[in-house]
Amino acid sequence: MSATATAAGLIVPMAEDSHFPPTPGDFWQPLFAIPGTDYYFTRPMLLLAIATVVLMAWLWLTTRRAAIVPSKSQWVTEQVYNFARNGVARDMIGSKDFLPFVPFIFSLFTFILLNNLFGIIPPFQNPTMARVGFPIALTLIVYVVYHWVGIRKQGGVGKYLGSLLPGGLPGWIKPFILLLELITFFITRPLTLALRLFGNMFAGHMLLVVFIIGGWYLFKTYDPALMAVAIPAWILGVALTAFEGLVQFLQAYVFALLAASYIGGALADEH
Template identity: 45%
Template structure:
């Protein structure tokens, strides 16, 4: 099953089978996200989430290329949309957080990161796709790993390895007596845990939201089709909640892309700062 419609269709087509009517409703779980590969190249499996990563990259590249190729003093609709999208990330995340001195060299990365995340998240609500790419943990952790490499590289390049390590692990204004307690905690928090929490937040929100939508959609359908008349209104309410969750997911998909990019800007800013 590759999305909510596929799950609903499978449940509906099984409605006349004895196992569904007698065995009861089987709630969806994490297995719904274990999609079969689209095709094999030797031992390599090309999956739907991988295809979505490529598609999202192409769509983001095409949008900004199309918006900027015929630039004019009086922008058209597409140029205006591209400039507004670029300006939102440039001004509200890059410049305001990293600072006016260093922010410009990170704008391309942050703009690409935000819209790449946003498109992949919105795939969970697009009919025919209906699968949020980053509901697969490996995808989220790979992107968080890239972020970890970038902000640590930036900090080491500016302060040197030992200087950056001191910046991230030794709090200012603390007596050396407290170092044995605080330095390991700071190292664990600032160096090791950041990419884990960064990825976990994105992955968990995408997985939980999509799973909740499937639950209300298929559960409501089951109540409407296979239960007594007294409980059918509950199925109708479940479907109304499914519609509400679908709209709420659009907000969550945007917010998760925004928060992930915002935290990247904050980590870069912290790596460039002269004091911890």
């Protein structure tokens, strides 16, 4: 039984073959093999598809009859959009250049947020971004966008790379600074962007699973003392679930914020 399914032990009866403590291998949840290949369609892939459909339906249903005086659903959508537009894109990219990138930043924020929240929403209870391949894919998109923007802004690859160097540097130190800048822009930024999101979602979900499953294992010992300890473990699990919801929002916000920051830096006259 998977760790995610086991974490739902308070809602769905637990199987006898569930185990404790959970391991990273529990996040591998294949649903079926793709015919003729060695690849599998996994539960996180299904959740990713569900998130895409839910977001499409949400945007269509709340904007199909858009009016100057908005309905409640339209107002909610507008608040989320305005948060991404004004609180992220305009603040980080600048009021001059931000508008073309608002749909991209809005899409990143809402898509990551919903997939993160799947970690605490029954019956999903699996944050998609806890599988490292998904944050890497999103990071690659951001990576291509901000480098493409910078190359177009500077008028070519050579000029773009040259713009990474601050002005006024002695000639002998420029190769060293350029090397550091190349490592930062082409390796460190994408690596930390992906791993930050993955690490927080993975660690948070593992923590919830530990408290919920751990409480169950204590409870089913039928030792009165250990059963008494299980109750605080479950209470703490509920509290951590609320805290995890905050972390999931913050990680979506930080990812969108950094993506906008990188785009803003690429558009700046000087890096």
